[in-house]
Structures are given as structure tokens and as C-alpha cells.
Amino acid sequence: MITGINHITFAVRNLSSSIEFYRDLLGMKLHVTWDEGAYLTAGDTWICLSVGEPEPANDYTHVAFSIGESELAELHARLQQAEIKEWKQNTSEGGSLYLLDPNGHRIELHCGTLATRLAGLEQSPYKGLVWY
Secondary structure, three states: OOOOOOEEEEEEOOHHHHHHHHHHHOOOEEEEEEOOEEEEEEOOEEEEEEEOOOOOOOOOOOEEEEOOHHHHHHHHHHHHHOOOOEEEOOOOOOOEEEEEOOOOOEEEEEOOOHHHHHHHHHHOOOOOOOOO
16 A cells, blocks of 8 residues: 655756755755765655656646745745746645746645645635545
8 A cells, every 4th residue: 555655756967956956945955966866855755866868747747845834935035036937826725836947847835735725625616526
């Protein structure tokens, strides 16, 4: 039985610029690097950067990381100064910032939880919503 997410791996063209993005801009903790990769953590989530040729999705597929409201506002200003591209504006409950990493991977920084999302759906249900 699946118990959760073990790790997330991103293919990256340039390891050092990707480390700068994830560690220096987003604040993840860098643990190790090697010629073709790096391991970082975001809280309890293990992130692997693996040198290769990225082919990010052009659909709504993305990875969302948790962040506090006050940290989101501060980080948003820093990301704008670094000219990090946003790929979507937030339309759901809770603060969110949707950005592209240096390789075009879609990242979301989100302040809500599943509980806050479900509470929001009680107030404004999606079309065809079925509760279980």
C-alpha cells in the first residue's frame, strides 16, 4: 500500500543554476551534490535534481510545495526581483504562487491544505462534484 510521496526528481539542464533556484531562492536545504545531481529537502520532502534533458509538461501538471502566508509574500517579492516567470494566477482558496523553475518545470507554492480546499468546495463546489 502506498503511504505517501517518497521523493520528487526534476531533470535539469544546468545543475548549479537549478541549485541556486531551489536552495537560494526557494530556501530548500542542500544535502549533497555530485557531477550529475543533487539532493535537497523541502521540509520532509526529498528532492532530487538530475542532469538530463528536461521536457516539462505544458498542461496543468505541477508540484505544489507548502509555504506560510507571510513567507509567500516575502518570497514573491524576491522571485519578482529575480525575474522568475509565473505560469498561472491563483484562482483557488489559499494563497498560491505558480512559477517556472529554470528548466520550465511548473511549481506551485501554496498556503492551504486539503482540509481548507475541501471547506472551500463546500462553499463553491466544482461542476459535477461528488463527495465520498
